[in-house]
Amino acid sequence: MNRPCSLLNVDSKMEIAESTTEEAVASPRTTPVEKKAKQDAWDRCVCDYINPVVxxxxxxxxxxxxxxxxxxxxxxxxxxxxxxxxxxxxxxxxxxxxxxxxxxxxxxxxxxxxxxxxxxxxxxxxxxxxxxxxxxxxxxRVPEVTDDPQMEELSKSLNAMLNSLDSQRKRAAASVIQAQEEERKRIARELHDETSQSLTSLIIGIRMVQEVIPDTMPDLRERLKAINEQAHETLNEVHNMAIRLRPSVLDDLGLSAALRSYVKEFIANTGIAVNLQLIAVNERLSAELETVLYRVVQEALTNVARHASARKCQVTLRRKESSILGIIEDDGRGFSPQRVMMSEDQGRGLGLHGMKERIELVGGSLEFESRPEEGTTIMLEVPLLIKEGIL
Ligand SMILES: Nc1ncnc2c1ncn2[C@@H]1O[C@H](COP(=O)(O)OP(=O)(O)OP(=O)(O)O)[C@@H](O)[C@H]1O
Ligand SMILES: [Mg+2]
Structure with missing residues (x-):
């Protein structure tokens, strides 16, 4: 039968603790070194003692x-x-x-x-x-335990500076994202309430004029028909633009409905086959979380359409007990995320940085996995309980 191994623990102050392997982690009893060290036989000696001069x-x-x-x-x-x-x-x-x-x-x-x-x-x-x-x-962060007090001071200050920069950056990013969302909402509302209404009045006016034009003026009738069609197209464009800016369905019906509608339009516009799987996310989430997840999927799919030359794409969101897991995967040409993220080019990687930023602001994490010619996978996880008022 195995018997517990007896340990002699000598700590950095030359104090001794005796224990067995079973109770080693519990609370070993300490005894003065001279008394205990000689009198017993030990299976193992764990020594953290360094000569004081050294x-x-x-x-x-x-x-x-x-x-x-x-x-x-x-x-x-x-x-x-x-x-x-x-x-x-x-x-x-x-x-x-x-x-x-x-x-x-x-x-x-x-x-x-x-x-x-x-x-x-x-x-x-x-x-x-x-x-x-x-x-x-x-x-x-930089490891803080070093042998050199000056280096220790330097690493501590550096970590403190990184922490403070991080919280400043988070606060700044949160207010920029919040302002951006507010502005998008405002423009979408204006497009819907003002521009769409004016275009609708214009279409009604054209129809009224069409009705009173006599059959003896076929040229004018044709012209008005063309103007009417153009006004209808513009109305559709304005409507789509308002939806892209801030789909009201996201506020009214929630994330699932907004994503289904976005993906349907995406497939129709790009011809890329998107399989959207929403597992247990039908219940409403907090407004912040819904906005963040919608924007991330939107940016990821926009990138697929713009850069990937992909044929198909899989979008999965799965609700777990305390978080939401997301995977967006395409079979396109792939890229090197590290190179894009570290690029000095100010204009590059804004979309990727924005996705990461949004997810981190709600306490989640996001990783890109991609290699040239091997498709791209974006994996994310966000906690369901986020701090109030982040976005
Ligand atoms: N799914 C993808 N497949 C292939 N390349 C991609 C994919 N997603 C991103 N990339 C590459 O990463 C680069 C950066 O993407 P990012 O979204 O940050 O910027 P962008 O799409 O070029 O511009 P924007 O700021 O308007 O989003 C892209 O230029 C592209 O080269
Ligand atoms: Mg992009």
């Missing part, structure tokens, strides 16, 4: 570490040099002393190189974190 040197700033290392080397070199000179130089062993000088130099360069490399390792982490943040992983 620890003190390790936690010095880089400048002091270099001074300490070089002073030690110079002192050792001077003592050894004096000794060797006395012993061998007088006997003519110049080559041997030269070898000593050369080794000392090599050792000094090596020690300084290792020290500086180790000291600058946290900067590599900073560079990695910055690269990831630029690629869109905005939640990434």
């Amino acid at each position: 620890d003190k040197v390790r936690r010095r700033p880089l400048f002091q570490k270099v001074i300490i290392a070089n002073t030690t080397l110079i002192v050792i070199g001077a003592v050894m040099g004096l000794y060797l000179e006395k012993r061998y130089f007088d006997q003519g062993a110049v080559g041997f002393v030269g070898l000593f000088v050369f080794s000392g130099l090599a050792l000094s360069i090596l020690v300084n190189y290792v020290l500086v490399r180790l000291a600058f390792r946290p900067l590599d982490d900073v560079a990695e974190a910055m690269k990831a943040i630029r690629a869109g992983h905005r939640g990434i």
Whole structure:
């Protein structure tokens, strides 16, 4: 039968905790080190103890570490040099002393190189974190535990700055998106209430004139017919524009109805076969969430039509217990999301950044998976309970 393994845990302050594997995570009892260490036999010893002198040197700033290392080397070199000179130089062993000088130099360069490399390792982490943040992983932070107090201070300040920039950016993005939605709503309402009404009056007027024109004026009749058709087309365009700007069905009937209607129009306009699967999302969601999900699907499908040369596309939204999962997949030409997201070109990637931004503002996450010639998949997850008043 397996018996629990007994552990001797020596922590960084040289205090001892005894435990078995079963109770190790619970609350190990601590005992003074001298008393306990000798009297029992232990299966394993877990030691986090570092000699205080080594620890003190390790936690010095880089400048002091270099001074300490070089002073030690110079002192050792001077003592050894004096000794060797006395012993061998007088006997003519110049080559041997030269070898000593050369080794000392090599050792000094090596020690300084290792020290500086180790000291600058946290900067590599900073560079990695910055690269990831630029690629869109905005939640990434620099590791704060380092051996160098100055580096520790630097990484802490950097993380604090990233946190504050992140919340400022979120607030700014939220107000821009909110203003954009309000403006779209206003223009859609104006198009519907003003422009559509005027066009409808115009069409009625044309019809009335058509009725009173005598059959003896066929040219005029033809002209009016053409004008009437043009007015009808313009009315349809205005109507579609208002829907694209802000479909009233999104406010009145909710996300499912708005997406079904959008996808139907998309298929008719582009000829791309879209399979829309809405699983358990018939119930109304919060207005913010519905707007965000609608805009993301809209942008994703617009991209499919503009860039993908795809034949088919699958859009799935599935409601889980506390979140909504979404997948938008096409079989088109694909692209490199990392290259687009990190592109310096100000105009590029606005749509992709906008999608990510909107989803992150409601506490969700969104990833692009695509490679040239291998189609594109967008995966997202948003929590159902979002903080009030984000959008
Ligand atoms: N589904 C896709 N298939 C292939 N390439 C895509 C797809 N989605 C995006 N891309 C590529 O990513 C680039 C950036 O897309 P993004 O939506 O950010 O900008 P855009 O569509 O060019 O302009 P807009 O800001 O008007 O949306 C596109 O120019 C295109 O090259
Ligand atoms: Mg786009």
